Amino acid sequence: MQLSNRINNITMGCSDGWDVFLRARRMIAAGQDVIELTIGEHDIRTDPTILAAMNQSAVGGNTGYALVPGNQNLREAVAARIQSRTGTPTSWRNIMITPGGQSALFSAHMATLDEGDTALYCDPHYTTYPGVLRALGAKTVSIPTRSSDDFQPRTGPLNAAARGAKTLLINSPNNPTGVVYSRETMQNIAQTCKDHDLWLISDEVYDTQVWRGSHTSPRSLPDLAERTIVIGSMSKSHAMTGSRIGWLVAPEAVIQRTCDLATVVTYGVAGFVQDAALFALKQGEALETKVAAPFARRRKLALDVLKDTNAVRMIPASGAMYLMLDIRATGLSGDDFANALLDTEKIAVMPGESFGTCAAGHVRVAMTIDDARFEAALRRLAGFAQSQIDT
Amino acid sequence: MQLSNRINNITMGCSDGWDVFLRARRMIAAGQDVIELTIGEHDIRTDPTILAAMNQSAVGGNTGYALVPGNQNLREAVAARIQSRTGTPTSWRNIMITPGGQSALFSAHMATLDEGDTALYCDPHYTTYPGVLRALGAKTVSIPTRSSDDFQPRTGPLNAAARGAKTLLINSPNNPTGVVYSRETMQNIAQTCKDHDLWLISDEVYDTQVWRGSHTSPRSLPDLAERTIVIGSMSKSHAMTGSRIGWLVAPEAVIQRTCDLATVVTYGVAGFVQDAALFALKQGEALETKVAAPFARRRKLALDVLKDTNAVRMIPASGAMYLMLDIRATGLSGDDFANALLDTEKIAVMPGESFGTCAAGHVRVAMTIDDARFEAALRRLAGFAQSQIDT
Numbered sequence: 001m002q003l004s005n006r007i008n009n010i011t012m013g014c015s016d017g018w019d020v021f022l023r024a025r026r027m028i029a030a031g032q033d034v035i036e037l038t039i040g041e042h043d044i045r046t047d048p049t050i051l052a053a054m055n056q057s058a059v060g061g062n063t064g065y066a067l068v069p070g071n072q073n074l075r076e077a078v079a080a081r082i083q084s085r086t087g088t089p090t091s092w093r094n095i096m097i098t099p100g101g102q103s104a105l106f107s108a109h110m111a112t113l114d115e116g117d118t119a120l121y122c123d124p125h126y127t128t129y130p131g132v133l134r135a136l137g138a139k140t141v142s143i144p145t146r147s148s149d150d151f152q153p154r155t156g157p158l159n160a161a162a163r164g165a166k167t168l169l170i171n172s173p174n175n176p177t178g179v180v181y182s183r184e185t186m187q188n189i190a191q192t193c194k195d196h197d198l199w200l201i202s203d204e205v206y207d208t209q210v211w212r213g214s215h216t217s218p219r220s221l222p223d224l225a226e227r228t229i230v231i232g233s234m235s236k237s238h239a240m241t242g243s244r245i246g247w248l249v250a251p252e253a254v255i256q257r258t259c260d261l262a263t264v265v266t267y268g269v270a271g272f273v274q275d276a277a278l279f280a281l282k283q284g285e286a287l288e289t290k291v292a293a294p295f296a297r298r299r300k301l302a303l304d305v306l307k308d309t310n311a312v313r314m315i316p317a318s319g320a321m322y323l324m325l326d327i328r329a330t331g332l333s334g335d336d337f338a339n340a341l342l343d344t345e346k347i348a349v350m351p352g353e354s355f356g357t358c359a360a361g362h363v364r365v366a367m368t369i370d371d372a373r374f375e376a377a378l379r380r381l382a383g384f385a386q387s388q389i390d391t
Numbered sequence: 392m393q394l395s396n397r398i399n400n401i402t403m404g405c406s407d408g409w410d411v412f413l414r415a416r417r418m419i420a421a422g423q424d425v426i427e428l429t430i431g432e433h434d435i436r437t438d439p440t441i442l443a444a445m446n447q448s449a450v451g452g453n454t455g456y457a458l459v460p461g462n463q464n465l466r467e468a469v470a471a472r473i474q475s476r477t478g479t480p481t482s483w484r485n486i487m488i489t490p491g492g493q494s495a496l497f498s499a500h501m502a503t504l505d506e507g508d509t510a511l512y513c514d515p516h517y518t519t520y521p522g523v524l525r526a527l528g529a530k531t532v533s534i535p536t537r538s539s540d541d542f543q544p545r546t547g548p549l550n551a552a553a554r555g556a557k558t559l560l561i562n563s564p565n566n567p568t569g570v571v572y573s574r575e576t577m578q579n580i581a582q583t584c585k586d587h588d589l590w591l592i593s594d595e596v597y598d599t600q601v602w603r604g605s606h607t608s609p610r611s612l613p614d615l616a617e618r619t620i621v622i623g624s625m626s627k628s629h630a631m632t633g634s635r636i637g638w639l640v641a642p643e644a645v646i647q648r649t650c651d652l653a654t655v656v657t658y659g660v661a662g663f664v665q666d667a668a669l670f671a672l673k674q675g676e677a678l679e680t681k682v683a684a685p686f687a688r689r690r691k692l693a694l695d696v697l698k699d700t701n702a703v704r705m706i707p708a709s710g711a712m713y714l715m716l717d718i719r720a721t722g723l724s725g726d727d728f729a730n731a732l733l734d735t736e737k738i739a740v741m742p743g744e745s746f747g748t749c750a751a752g753h754v755r756v757a758m759t760i761d762d763a764r765f766e767a768a769l770r771r772l773a774g775f776a777q778s779q780i781d782t
Contacts, residue, residue: 007649239454242455
């Protein structure tokens with residue numbers, strides 16, 4: 001029996017980049033003491049007060065079908081949050097609640113791409129991006145960025161790729177690079193989208209984790225809201241990764257159609273999870289700052305640990321929960337470095353090659369273990385890198 | 392800015408069939424006392440013991456990313472349940488956990504249909520079926536069934552539609568008709584699928600609600616498992632509609648690919664919801680029988696109320712939580728009958744026309760209010776029908 005081309009093409013028969021992660025998990029299962037700096041998951045759990053709100057909602061009887069676009073009160077709360085953070089008028093009609101940011105990402109592309117349309121994304125990229133586009137039968141074109149530019153996309157490659165394309169997917173603060181796009185970068189992206197009549201799909205799930213400079217939501221730039229779809233999520237901002245709740249922000253006409261889509265793809269989000277999210281949002285910035293604080297601390301530790309080494313260059317980390325380390329001075333690829341580090345130091349990091357071709361010779365470090373162990377692991381990583389140069 | 396054809400085509404610009412439902416909701420919001428017999432939602436809530444299990448899981452720290460295909464223990468529990476109910480060998484490798492049956496339905500078709508492929512479903516149909524297929528760019532062909540055949544599909548129309556098609560979607564016990572396909576019907580369907588090399592997608596979310604005869608899962612028929620994908624859900628069997636948890640049962644090679652798909656469409660299901668589902672399944676048949684019992688009782692009430700009227704003919708209700716009533720003797724369409732019933736009796740039912748063309752002149756009654764009110768509402772409905780003939 002034959003499966004569809006679209007589902008067979010999602011991985012293109014290739015490795016999905018998680019080989020080092022999976023090998024580390026097998027070593028742990030076999031009893032080895034491996035330090036995991038691989039996945040983007042907080043070392044804290046969802047706040048107990050949020051879980052209590054969820055339980056209260058469920059026990060209170062909120063266990064039936066919720067409205068497919070999301071509860072009115074949550075849509076209003078998300079709209080108010082977006083408006084307050086970006087200064088851009090936003091109503092509940094611009095919001096659809098989704099079962100996680102990934103679902104929002106899929107819906108945004110489903111809404112804007114037909115089979116064979118060209119879809120752009122930046123390299124390096126979050127691991128699921130190409131798969132989303134391939135599942136939709138899009139022609140995928142990646143926009144190369146350079147380590148020496150801190151992986152900020154330049155106008156030249158943007159415009160070269162944009163001709164004839166339908167969508168451009170960006171992510172700032174960025175996973176995997178930890179870079180926050182400058183206002184100038186965002187303005188260039190905006191201009192490209194206008195010049196080439198592109199939809200801009202802006203994944204902003206790390207928008208509460210900014211360590212340097214500030215995050216510009218492209219939806220706030222002049223005349224850009226009408227062509228911009230923003231992906232949001234409670235996962236990173238509120239340590240609610242496992243709750244699977246996020247949202248789309250888009251022009252009202254787009255949201256009307258994505259509601260049709262949600263009706264056939266997922267049929268809404270659990271009402272008690274929505275009530276948990278509403279409670280969490282109502283806690284305001286205090287909770288978000290608390291969730292973000294460990295990554296800010298660990299970034300500072302990393303700056304200190306790595307300041308004197310020539311074996312490792314840290315891409316200036318401005319946001320999100322990752323460090324991107326340039327380890328080309330060791331002469332190793334990211335893959336070889338990550339595998340050797342796992343073998344010799346029992347430390348698991350993600351090869352840059354897991355995120356495209358432009359982060360080859362780099363590794364991504366998730367700042368997701370406690371400060372002391374994180375600092376010690378980074379010292380060992382730097383020592384390992386130095387040993388590769390010395391030998 | 393242009394949206395994709397696929398998203399614009401989901402509703403085809405048509406009413407989605409929920410006009411009477413929405414009008415009833417507006418009347419309720421305006422303070423009127425309307426009896427709703429419209430949606431497939433239990434009049435009980437999710438059992439408190441299930442919600443306690445969910446809370447225990449969440450508070451216990453199970454709030455991070457779950458494995459995309461589902462937790463191993465839940466996949467094993469679902470596989471054991473399927474094997475025990477159908478006698479067909481089923482392992483956890485045949486199971487993927489999904490955020491609800493709707494998500495499983497979408498994934499099954501995404502896995503088997505490319506753009507332009509022909510997809511079959513039976514008329515009358517559950518409301519979201521055509522939208523799923525149109526969102527995927529499939530060519531949709533409905534197989535007509537007849538009230539006088541109790542809406543069981545016949546071999547002639549099946550084979551006529553099957554030439555050149557890729558998939559056939561069936562639903563037994565059936566929403567909206569309340570019919571359970573006979574073993575002979577299932578065998579005919581199986582033969583058609585083999586003769587025309589079709590994937591059979593079998594929506595069995597009402598499999599615990601069978602009042603007469605027995606449910607044959609087509610996956611249990613000879614040589615059919617390899618071409619069958621079953622949609623399952625906790626929604627109807629365990630009154631967990633709002634929790635959004637279901638599953639796919641399929642050949643292992645299919646599940647491997649649908650896991651790629653789930654990675655890009657939803658990225659898994661909340662772990663605490665999976666633990667709640669696991670707890671619920673472990674309660675065994677006792678809980679399922681308790682959840683199904685009210686519908687069995689109300690079906691008996693309906694048989695008694697409607698036994699002497701000539702104005703309403705009840706399609707023999709064998710399963711699920713609905714009655715399909717043939718009201719053609721009144722001379723009204725289902726739409727007109729439902730609207731007039733809402734105006735004069737303040738009772739909301741679904742027009743048969745909401746579910747395709749073959750249930751025109753019928754209305755669907757959800758058995759989802761307490762027995763006494765249900766019986767009284769049915770008597771008023773029958774009286775209203777009789778009054779249409781008498782005048």
